Structure formats: structure tokens, C-alpha cells
Amino acid sequence: MSSRARQIAGVVLRHQARALARSAFGLAGRARLRAASARAWREAFEELGPAFIKLGQLISVRPDEFSDEIVAQMQAMQDAVPALPAAAIREVVRSEFGRDADELWDCFEDEPVASASIAQVHRARLKRAYRPVWGGELPAGARVAVKVIRPGAAEAIRADVAVARRLAEAVVRRGLVRRIDPVALLDEFAASVERELDLRVEGRFADRFAFDFRDDPVVQAPRIVWPLTARRVLTMEFIEGWRLTEVDRALAEGVDFYGLAVHGAEAFMRQVFVYGRYHADLHPANVFVTPENRIAYLDFGIVxxxxxxxxxxxxxxxxxxxxxxxxxxxxxxxxxxxxxxxxxxxxxxxxxxxxxxxxxxxxxxxxxxxxxxxxxxxxxxxxxxxxxxxxxxxxxxxxxxxxxxxxxxxxxxxxxxxxxxxxxxxxxxxxxxxxxxxxxxxxxxxxxxxxxxxxx
Known part of the structure; x- marks a missing residue:
């Protein structure tokens, strides 16, 4: 067994031992034991890093194979990690474009606005005007969001998937699982993550989404700046608005919540039933309501x-x-x-x-x-x-x-x-x-x- 495999096993066992303690070693009842064990799985996945956080998100959509308790815990998975130093992010930019961030954008901010397991996002301003594939021109000085894959994230995820697959194969050989096929689950997961690791895929979908909703004055997606986009860097329009967790602030500004709720639901049905391509990672952090009474969809990494x-x-x-x-x-x-x-x-x-x-x-x-x-x-x-x-x-x-x-x-x-x-x-x-x-x-x-x- 490799050192990483031993580390994974150690983290899982440590958290499950805590679950036993929380449930009074099963004496508090089976329901409490199941709940404590599910929480332990989530905490272990969060500790193990990006690959396991993403795997947990996949598990959260499989109530046919996993218990209600585990599905609920994985749905609550927190994909937020401490930000990397700006120097590390700037090095990724230099590697992709052969130029420093300050040469590519005006006012590239070192403090990120979001930091997740795979990427973090920084604000900047365009040095010159840009006409996107779809939508109006972004003028010089326009605020943009620069999403950058964290250095080493792709390699770490691929290595963890390989280790997890070997462990899954061993579990299957020993007949330790019957209800699920962990190898097939990991294969599905690996294909999904590979797409997410190439930010150009996300940019292309965002452009297509904007085209699909070109005649809808309520639905918005960020415009992509392709000359400043590469495999590990995505530059897009910075959209101002409120997260769905900030409804009180938006209400004070006169946002039409009922109209947006109905329109948003119908917009997603159009994606599924009419266009055949849909945003598959919607959650409160990926949907904004704007001061103009619009719905802005963000982060098209999973479609x-x-x-x-x-x-x-x-x-x-x-x-x-x-x-x-x-x-x-x-x-x-x-x-x-x-x-x-x-x-x-x-x-x-x-x-x-x-x-x-x-x-x-x-x-x-x-x-x-x-x-x-x-x-x-x-x-x-x-x-x-x-x-x-x-x-x-x-x-x-x-x-x-x-x-x-x-x-x-x-x-x-x-x-x-x-x-x-x-x-x-x-x-x-x-x-x-x-x-x-x-x-x-x-x-x-x-x-x-x-x-x-x-x-x-």
C-alpha cells in the first residue's frame, strides 16, 4: 500500500472512530450511529482535499446507491479552502501566457474574492476594450473575474483518483460492497473532473449559454475574454449582485423575488427540455440576483x-x-x-x-x-x-x-x-x-x- 493510500485510510479511520465516540459506541441507537458515521465521511473527504470534495459532490446525487444520511452530508460539503499566496497564482498566469499578470490586466488584485479546492478567483480590470463572442463590448477598464487553477491541483486530483481506484478495486475483489460499484463511480468522477480542470471548456459553455438566452432580458452569464483565457486561466466579466443567501439586502433594493423565482425555474427547464445543455452545479453561490432584476448564472464547470x-x-x-x-x-x-x-x-x-x-x-x-x-x-x-x-x-x-x-x-x-x-x-x-x-x-x-x- 502506498503512503497516500495509508494516509487516506488513516484519515477515514480516525474520523469514523470519532463517530463511534459521538454515538456512544452505538449505544445511543442505530439512527444516531448512522448520522455520526455520515458526518465522519464528509469531514474525512473535506480533510483529504480536492479530489475527495469533488467525489463527495458526485455521491450527493446518488441516493439510489448511498444512504440518506450520507447523501445529505455530501450535499452540505464545503468546497472552500484557505487562499494560496498571490505569488503562486501569478506564477500559474506567467506559465500560461509567458507574461506577468500586471502586463495582462490593470489592477490585478492579490486578495482573492473566492477560493475553492480546484481554483481561486481574483478581480482585475481590462487594459483595453474587448468584444466577446456574444453580447456587448467590454470597455477598457471593465472589471473582470480571473479564475485560476491552483498550482498542483490537477496533478494531486489525478493521483488521488488513481489511488482511490486501486482501493476500490481491492474492495470489489474482496466482496466488501454489494449495493454500489465504486470503480464505475470513480470512472464517472474522473471524466467529470478532467473537464473541470480545463477552464476553456467552462468558457465555451458560458458562451453557448449566453447565445441560448440571447433574447431573454432576465437571464445573464458572464462574457468571456478569450485572449486572456487558457487551460488554467479563465477571464470573464465580473457581475455585481447578491447571492441567494443575501435575499434581505436584495429585497431592500426592490428585487422582484417572485418573478425571478418563476423565471429562473422556467429558464432551467428551457436548458434541459429545449436546449439539451444545462448548468449542473447550481447552488446559492453560483446564482446571483442583480440590481437590474436579472438572474446571473456563474461557474459553468459542471454541465x-x-x-x-x-x-x-x-x-x-x-x-x-x-x-x-x-x-x-x-x-x-x-x-x-x-x-x-x-x-x-x-x-x-x-x-x-x-x-x-x-x-x-x-x-x-x-x-x-x-x-x-x-x-x-x-x-x-x-x-x-x-x-x-x-x-x-x-x-x-x-x-x-x-x-x-x-x-x-x-x-x-x-x-x-x-x-x-x-x-x-x-x-x-x-x-x-x-x-x-x-x-x-x-x-x-x-x-x-x-x-x-x-x-x-
Whole structure:
């Protein structure tokens, strides 16, 4: 076993020993022991650094494979670390461009505005005007955010992934896990992190996002400055605004929270159901509301892509949720790769129907029971209980939709995302079904769906 593998094992064992102590060595009950153990996993991952913090974020979207306690702890993972000295960041800039930061930008600030496990962000000003790929010109002197990959972060993450994969293979060989496939999870994780380590990928998605929403006066993304962007450095427009955790300050400035909450939810549905590319790492730090009553999306490091066929079937699954139709949900989930064995179809359909029936109709019940998250995570857990494999990306999409719901409720707690989704999904499906080829194929199903709408 390598020294890093021993270190990883030591950190995990130390935190789990603390969990045993917190739970009175199990005497306080199984629930308290599970909660303490899940907290210990999160604390160990945070201590082990960038690779494990990112792995924890992946685990947080897999309630089908991990316990509720672990999923909740990983969702609370803190990706904030002490800032590196400015000299280290400036050296990365010099390595990428062959010039000092002060030659590239005016007023490059040594004090970062954000510092995470992979990158940190510094403010600066443009030396000269720049016309971006999409949007208006950024004038000379415009404030920009310069995101820089922390030196050594990429190498450390790749090394940790390799060690973790060897440990996972050993665990699988010894038959120590049955419910999850840790090797497949790490392979999915490694591919995601490689994309995140190349900031040019993030810049290209930000440009595409701006193009998608070019006619939307409410949705905003930072404009990218490509001459000052490289693999490890991304220069973008600095957007002023308030985080979703600062709603009181924004309210005092007259921000229309209800309008932004509804518009933001619909904007994300457009990303998923219409464009087939979506921001997959939305959380309160990545969404701003601006003084101009706009929604600004930041940090496009983690994104999801969908084919036209996947978009259609996912829209149908959302329609199944809106109209509480378990048969439709199972039919179109199967087209997305959720294959229920024939002998389990009746049981899964019954349990899914019960889950849908538990959703309160608009104006009834609580936010918890009428939420998309209640359905989405419940569906994943249902499939996990029956040993049904979840396709890659399916969990990430559900997590993203649930997170959008959470962000919308930070703006307006009473918003009903399911009710908001109803007219949107109906319009999207109507447009798809207007295609003559699709209409011929889907006519029987469309008639049944229309009848369900009329009697609901």
C-alpha cells in the first residue's frame, strides 16, 4: 500500500472512530450511529482535499446507491479552502501566457474574492476594450473575474483518483460492497473532473449559454475574454449582485423575488427540455440576483448534455410527475436506460404510483411533499431498493432539478415548482407532437394524455 493510500485510510479511520465516540459506541441507537458515521465521511473527504470534495459532490446525487444520511452530508460539503499566496497564482498566469499578470490586466488584485479546492478567483480590470463572442463590448477598464487553477491541483486530483481506484478495486475483489460499484463511480468522477480542470471548456459553455438566452432580458452569464483565457486561466466579466443567501439586502433594493423565482425555474427547464445543455452545479453561490432584476448564472464547470431523444423522454417523465402518471414515467424512463426487470414491473409501478399520489396538489400539503426533490430522490431510492441500475447522468439531472427548486424557494418560499412546470412541459410536448412524424407515432399516447389532463 502506498503512503497516500495509508494516509487516506488513516484519515477515514480516525474520523469514523470519532463517530463511534459521538454515538456512544452505538449505544445511543442505530439512527444516531448512522448520522455520526455520515458526518465522519464528509469531514474525512473535506480533510483529504480536492479530489475527495469533488467525489463527495458526485455521491450527493446518488441516493439510489448511498444512504440518506450520507447523501445529505455530501450535499452540505464545503468546497472552500484557505487562499494560496498571490505569488503562486501569478506564477500559474506567467506559465500560461509567458507574461506577468500586471502586463495582462490593470489592477490585478492579490486578495482573492473566492477560493475553492480546484481554483481561486481574483478581480482585475481590462487594459483595453474587448468584444466577446456574444453580447456587448467590454470597455477598457471593465472589471473582470480571473479564475485560476491552483498550482498542483490537477496533478494531486489525478493521483488521488488513481489511488482511490486501486482501493476500490481491492474492495470489489474482496466482496466488501454489494449495493454500489465504486470503480464505475470513480470512472464517472474522473471524466467529470478532467473537464473541470480545463477552464476553456467552462468558457465555451458560458458562451453557448449566453447565445441560448440571447433574447431573454432576465437571464445573464458572464462574457468571456478569450485572449486572456487558457487551460488554467479563465477571464470573464465580473457581475455585481447578491447571492441567494443575501435575499434581505436584495429585497431592500426592490428585487422582484417572485418573478425571478418563476423565471429562473422556467429558464432551467428551457436548458434541459429545449436546449439539451444545462448548468449542473447550481447552488446559492453560483446564482446571483442583480440590481437590474436579472438572474446571473456563474461557474459553468459542471454541465450536462442531452440528445434530442433524451430531451423528449425527460420531458415526458416530467409530464408524468405533473399529471401523476406512473405508466408514463416508467415507459419513458426505460427509453433513458432505466430498465426494470419484467418480474419487478408491477411492484415498481405500484410503489411509483404511491410516490406520485403522495405529492400534494397545488395549494395542498407542505412544500416538502409537493416538491420535485421529494419525487426525484424518492424515485432514485425506489430504483435502488430494487437493484435497478441508474444510467450515468440521470442522478445528476435529478439533483440539478431539485437544486433549482431549492434556489427558487430561497427567492420565494411558497413557489410550487410542479405547478410551474405544468404549462411549460405541456407546451414543449405539444410542439414536439406537432412534428408529423412524431404525431403519427405518438397519437394513441397523446389521446390518452389529453384525456388524463381533462379529468385531472
Amino acid at each position: 450536462g448534455y442531452l440528445t434530442p431523444q433524451e430531451r423528449y423522454h425527460i420531458t415526458q417523465v416530467m409530464a408524468a410527475l405533473v399529471y401523476r402518471d406512473p405508466d408514463r414515467a416508467l415507459t419513458h424512463s426505460a427509453e433513458l436506460g432505466v430498465h426494470v426487470p419484467p418480474e419487478k414491473v408491477q411492484t415498481v409501478r405500484r410503489e411509483l404510483g404511491e410516490l406520485l399520489d403522495a405529492l400534494a396538489r397545488p395549494g395542498e400539503g407542505t412544500n416538502e411533499t409537493s416538491s420535485f426533490a421529494h419525487f426525484g430522490y424518492g424515485f432514485l431510492r425506489l430504483l435502488g431498493r430494487h437493484g435497478i441500475e441508474i444510467p450515468s447522468g440521470y442522478g445528476m439531472l435529478i439533483k440539478s432539478l431539485a437544486t433549482v427548486e431549492g434556489c427558487s424557494r430561497m427567492l420565494y418560499p411558497e413557489i410550487d415548482i410542479i405547478a410551474t412546470a405544468q404549462p411549460f412541459t405541456t407546451r414543449v410536448l405539444a410542439k414536439a407532437l406537432a412534428d408529423p412524424a412524431v404525431l403519427r407515432e405518438r397519437m394513441p399516447e397523446a389521446v390518452r394524455a389529453a384525456l388524463r389532463v381533462l379529468v385531472s
